Amino acid sequence: MNEADLDLIRKAKRGHLDAFTRLVHNYQNFVYRTAYGILRQPTDAEDVSQEVFLKVHQSLKQLRDERTFPTWLARITVRTAIDWKQRSSNQRAGPLDETRLATLHDPRDAAVHARLELHEALMRLTPLQRTVLVLRELHGLGYEEMAEVLGIPVGTVRSRLHNARAQLRAHLDEERGG
């Protein structure tokens, strides 16, 4: 995180709405991609992102060390997304369904097909398994940082990540007919 972001956070903590707006612009992809990675639904990810920024606006003053903002933001996003998933029992159609139909008609598009397979395999994981994958692969967090974000021991992070990857590979093999 650079000095400009730290300055924005300090100003936003003092109630400057302009600074908070710029903070939203700077971190909206961070939040949205995290939420999408956990939920795999664009509309849900959008709603969760909005809820996350409202929570951030409400509780930013409680953040003591501005340098921990990304970890703090990741923690809020993960918890909000998982709570959201638990609240919504209905499973709506995935965002790649239309792409899938197109792919079935055009099996030569290997990249789209591979992305579809990955999406389907990720959908079959639990939200907690997807969470560790997102924190590791997207944000590149270390195991200790992930443990801090998720509020679980490092050993649990290690085993959850291993299980998630093993299950993902098994699902991908099934998708490929292996």
Added chain:
Amino acid sequence: MECTAVEPRLSAYMDGEVADAERIEIEAHLTHCDGCAAVYHALLHEAAAIRADLLSVNVPSTMAERVLQAIVERHRTVQAKRLAVVYAVCVLALVSAMVWTLTTAVGRFVHASTRLFLAALHSTVLFLSTSGAAWTIGVMVLCGVLAGLSIFGAVRILRSSEVTA
């Protein structure tokens, strides 16, 4: 190291989360075990695919606008609730004061004192009226100042302090 011991550790090895001695053992195993090497390369490939998939997703352009609208909306709701609480407290205080003045000895004393004060005020006004309409203008100016202060206060309550900041 056997395959059964290496394979569960490949995930942590890929993330650089194993001790040096363990890392050296795993690397030595991968050089001669095609099966574990294949699993390791699959892990690397899948990690890259997940990252690429997530990075290809972009937030809708209206997100920041939606967030700001929601913040302003919530602020208005909170301010309206606070104003309602202030009014309710005022009404409650007024009713309590009325009941108090009518039911207690101290209240009756305050009531009598107030009537005495008002009578004194009334006589003062009558006295001032002998000096013409100047006092009326003075009272009107005072009322105007009070009304202005009330309007200013109400606007301050209703406006978002953050927007003005």
